[in-house]
Structures are given as C-alpha cells and as structure tokens.
Amino acid sequence: MSRAATSKAAAEAQRLHAHGRVLARPVTNLMLDELARLIEQFEGDYLMSLIDLSIIQATRPTGNPEVDDTRAISALAIGRALGLPYETCRRKVRDLEAAGLCRRVSTNRLAVARGRLENPAYRAQCDARWRNLRLYLVELRDIGFDLNEFGEVSPQTAVKAPNLSRTIAWLMDDFILRMQEARITNEEDAFNSLVMTALSNMNGETIRADRELTWMYAGGDTPPPDSLRTPVTIAMLARRVKISEDVIGRRVNAYLQRGWISRVHGGYMHVMAKQVSAEAHESRNLMNLRFLQFVQALRLLGVDPATVTAD
DSSP, rough: OHHHHHHHHHHHHHHHHHEEEEEEEEHHHHHHHHHHHHHHTTOOOHHHHHHHHHEEEEEEHOHEEEEHTTTOOOOHHHHHHHHHOOOHHHHHHHHHHTTSSSEESSEEEEEEOOTGGSHHHHHHHHHHHHHHHHHHHHHHHTTTGGGGOOOOOOOOGOOSSSSHHHHHHHHHHHHHHHHHHHHHHHHHHHHHHHHHEEEEEEHTTTHHHHHHHHHHHTTTTOOOGGGGGGGOOOOHHHHHTOOOOOOOOOOOHHHHHHHEEEEEEEEEEEEEHHHHHHHHHHHHHHHHHHHHHHHHHHHHOOOTHHHHHHH
C-alpha cells in the first residue's frame, strides 16, 4: 500500500472511531432510560426486569395463532442468554408467574401472560417509549451525526406496521437485550454493565450537552480532561438507575478496589484508562452496531431518522 493510501486509511479509521464515540453517548443514554423504566416497574429489582423483558421478547405474539401457541422459553435459556445462574432465573420466574405477568406453558417453559401486551396501560407505555426515542434521534441530528451515512432503505421496501408504537417498543426490547450482551463483554455481568454505563455517561454529561465539545473529545487520542467531567455521587447513580443507594454503594466500593473508578472531590469518576481500553472500544463498536441495526429496522417500518421530529 502506498504512503498516500496508508494515510487515507488511517484518516478514515480515525473518522469512524470519532463517529463511534459520538454515537455511543446518546445511545447508552437511551439504553439507561429504557432500563431505568423497567427497573422502576419492579421496584429496583434489575434482574427481574431483565428476565421479564426476555420472556416478552421471546414469546410476544406474531399475529399467527398457530405460531403464538407454541412460543415459549425456559428459565435455563434465559439464564444462558443473560449470563445468570439458573437458580436465580428460576426464582425470579416463579415471582413473575405469581404476579400474573407470565404463564406456564409446560413444566419448564413459559410465555408472557395472555392479554398483557394488549391492555391500555401497556399501549400507553409503548407510546411514551416511542416519544423518548424520537428525542434521541433528534439529538443525534442536532450534534451533526448523520445516520443515513450508515445506509438507507428504499421507500418501496418499507412496510407500515398496524401498531407502530408497539412494534417499535418491541424492536427496542430486542435492542436493549442485545446492548446488554455488548456491555457484559466488557463489564463481566449485567449489573456491573448498568452501573458503570450510568457512571460513565453521567461523568460526560457536560460534553454530551455541547456539540463542539462532543466532537472535540471524540477521538481515541483526545480523552476529555477531568475538569470537563462531572463527578457522580452514589445518590445520583441510584436515582439514575432506580436502584437503592445501599446496593449501588456496595458496587461502587467494589469498583474502587478493582481500580475501575476513582474517588474525587464531589463524587466518583470512571477511570479514563478503562474507557479508552481496547475492550471498551470493542464493546462500544458492538453497541453501535446493535443500534444501527435497530435504526435499519425502523427504516423498514417507514420511519426516517433523518426527518423524524420530537413531536
């Protein structure tokens, strides 16, 4: 390869890296909004919220009664997908069944409770999620991120869904579970993924709110100075993810011991060396890929991210 070609390839790699970091900030914030909503429904029980989401995702209706009657998932399969012990999943599934949120199809297999995804409260929730997603799509445009750079769908291939907000909510369910898989790769388990993602995003809130700063510190060799990062307290983290301060505090102490975070005046900071590590870069790329797949699925429903409005 010639020197000019090598230089061009390096410049393109840097550009894609910067775009990846810019995209990751609002995308992880969207994920945190979605997870906080789920966790709040289960009064701070994060694992139960993930298991419930997994049951919905695996057994939601397709519109074909013959297929729907056979859709089911086991506690064992949920545990494998989420990286959770079988006994933990079994107990949580039992509690979901007792609450009438899922039903037993056979001895070991479950499905979402009949009618649960048709009730008005669930439909209203789907509408609210669709509104929140539009805000993030508008935010990406406002900071100068062009989603159409990553592919478009011909209008002839788009198919209008009969219930758009619910269909989009189900796509978001898929996206959230896949995002969890991406984060677990770097943070070892789902709970660590949640707390460390929240901490990192809250540290960078000042940068995310400023378009110029967003792009200035997007490169792999341009990490933001601590003076632009916001320390986060345990109380702030607990409010963000809807989990008790006691639980968050125990995790934060463990992260301090492992060197993942540091204690500073006013709270805690995600250690920058961990954020710019090869593992973090790989995890971020996988998350962004999941989001772009999600955006492509939106386009197939006739939703154009380039023109959608917050209203």
